[in-house]
Amino acid sequence: MQSTDMNLLLALDVLLREESVTIAGEKMGLSAAAMSRTLLRARKLMGDPILVRAGRRLVPTPKALEVKGRIQALADEARSIVQSRQAISLAEMERTFTIRADESLAGVVATTIMAKLNEKAPRMKLRFLGRPDESVEPLREGSVDLDIAPRSMAGPELKVQVLNRVKFVGAVRAGHVLAREKITATKFAAQRHIAAGRRGKPSGPIDLELDKLGLSRTIALWVPSFLPALVAAATSDLVATVPQYFASSAVSLFGLHIFRIPLKLESVAILQAWHPRFDADPAHRLLRECTRQVFQARESRRSTAH
Numbered sequence: 001m002q003s004t005d006m007n008l009l010l011a012l013d014v015l016l017r018e019e020s021v022t023i024a025g026e027k028m029g030l031s032a033a034a035m036s037r038t039l040l041r042a043r044k045l046m047g048d049p050i051l052v053r054a055g056r057r058l059v060p061t062p063k064a065l066e067v068k069g070r071i072q073a074l075a076d077e078a079r080s081i082v083q084s085r086q087a088i089s090l091a092e093m094e095r096t097f098t099i100r101a102d103e104s105l106a107g108v109v110a111t112t113i114m115a116k117l118n119e120k121a122p123r124m125k126l127r128f129l130g131r132p133d134e135s136v137e138p139l140r141e142g143s144v145d146l147d148i149a150p151r152s153m154a155g156p157e158l159k160v161q162v163l164n165r166v167k168f169v170g171a172v173r174a175g176h177v178l179a180r181e182k183i184t185a186t187k188f189a190a191q192r193h194i195a196a197g198r199r200g201k202p203s204g205p206i207d208l209e210l211d212k213l214g215l216s217r218t219i220a221l222w223v224p225s226f227l228p229a230l231v232a233a234a235t236s237d238l239v240a241t242v243p244q245y246f247a248s249s250a251v252s253l254f255g256l257h258i259f260r261i262p263l264k265l266e267s268v269a270i271l272q273a274w275h276p277r278f279d280a281d282p283a284h285r286l287l288r289e290c291t292r293q294v295f296q297a298r299e300s301r302r303s304t305a306h
Contacts, residue, residue: 006078008038008041008042008045009071009074009075009078010028010075010078010079011024011028011030011035011038011042012038012042012050012071012075013071013072013074013075013076014027014028015035015038015039015042015050015051016050016051016060016064016068016071016072017072017141017142017143019051019057019058019059019060020057020058021035021036021039021058022035039051046063046067048061048063048064049061050063050064051064068141069140069141072141072142073277076142076277076278077277080280080281090120090121090124090282090283090286091120091121091122091123092123093121093123093124093283094123094124095121095123095124095125095283096124096125096126096127097124097125097126097127097145097146097283097284097287098127098128098129098143098144098145098146099113099126099127099128099129099144099145099146099147099148100128100129100130100131100138100144100146100147100148100149101128101129101130101131101147101148101149102130102131102149102150102197102225102226103128103130103225103227104196104197104225104226104227104242104246105148105243105245105270106128107227107249108245108246108249109148109245109291109294109295110126110128112294113126113287113290113291113294114126116290116293116294117286117287117290120286121283121286124283124287129144131149134149136158136273139158139273139274139275140275142275142277145274145278145284145287146272146273146274146284146287146288146291147272147273147274148163148270148271148272148291149270149271149273150166150243150268150269150270150271157275157276158273158274158275158276159273159274159275159276159279160271160272160273161271161272161273161288161292162269162270162271163270163271163272163291163292163295163296164269164270164295164296165267165268165269165270166243166244166245166267166268166270167243167244167265167267167268168206168241168242168243168244168261168265168268169241169242169243169244169247169258169259169260169261170183170188170239170240170241170258170259170260170261171229171230171233171239171240171241171242171246171247171250171256171257171258171259172233172237172238172239172240172256172257172259173233173234173235173236173237173255173256173257174255174256174257176237176239176257177191178191178239178257178259179257179259183259183260183262184262185210185213185215185262185263186215188217188239188261188262188263189210189215189216189217190217191217191237191238191239192218192220192221192237192238192239193217193218193219193220193221193238193239193240193241194219194220194221194222194223194229194232194233194238194239194240194241195219195221195222195223196222196223196224196225196226196228196229196240196241196242197223197224197225197226205265205266206241206261206263206265209263209264209265210263220238221238226240226242226243226246229241229242230242230246230250230253230254230256231254233254233256234254234255234256240256241261243268270295272288272291272292274288
């Protein structure tokens with residue numbers, strides 16, 4: 001393949017990822033006009049419009065969708081070969097990684113991961129996205145570089161690493177009755193509770209354990225994630241149940257009282273998942289290692305505190 005054809009392949013990959021001539025041009029270091037000419041060349045080569053206008057944006061044709069995955073795989077492999085041959089310094093590399101995580105988890109670890117990453121790669125940036133669903137397609141398509149989740153991803157080809165295991169704790173405002181006395185399962189169940197991020201499930205592990213004891217609790221408020229659950233607990237008599245990694249932040253930010261839930265609850269694994277095409281990429285490997293170190297450091301601090 002001639003160098004011009006290789007450049008065209010890389011440009012086509014970016015065009016299909018971004019579905020925008022302007023953004024693709026910025027990422028390729030080309031003007032919008034130059035990127036438009038590149039799209040015309042790609043259309044001629046493929047014998048297909050590739051991207052067509054739908055209102056104010058471009059959408060891929062059926063032919064483009066058919067070959068998109070293969071083009072991305074070829075482009076990623078080409079970039080990997082070139083980068084390994086040129087031995088690009090991580091300290092000089094400019095790259096923005098997209099990480100998908102629950103918003104509450106991102107609020108706790110985002111800046112720490114960024115700081116750890118920038119120690120060796122000061123020009124790299126992070127972009128965190130929420131988790132509207134459990135689809136693995138963003139990892140396959142390359143729109144998400146890393147997925148941090150408290151559950152195993154469904155894609156059989158994905159690479160997965162356990163970062164740590166966490167337990168859930170209770171959180172109430174400082175003046176709450178549970179902050180002033182010994183907590184039993186009966187007293188815990190008697191309070192009005194907040195449910196966070198259940199995705200419509202009527203019950204969870206806490207409810208199952210209470211049921212074994214012949215107890216049940218009242219869920220008075222449902223919120224989409226743990227962060228609003230903490231805010232709600234700080235401003236009411238409701239009881240929030242959150243992962244332990246929130247404990248120190250909850251105390252300092254919201255003045256909450258954190259307590260151990262008097263039930264036999266299993267710990268939950270926090271994992272990071274990525275697509276195999278990034279497995280050998282030095283920059284992506286650094287991102288994964290920094291993420292692992294951040295979670296291990298948090299676990300080490302908790303172990304020392306206890």
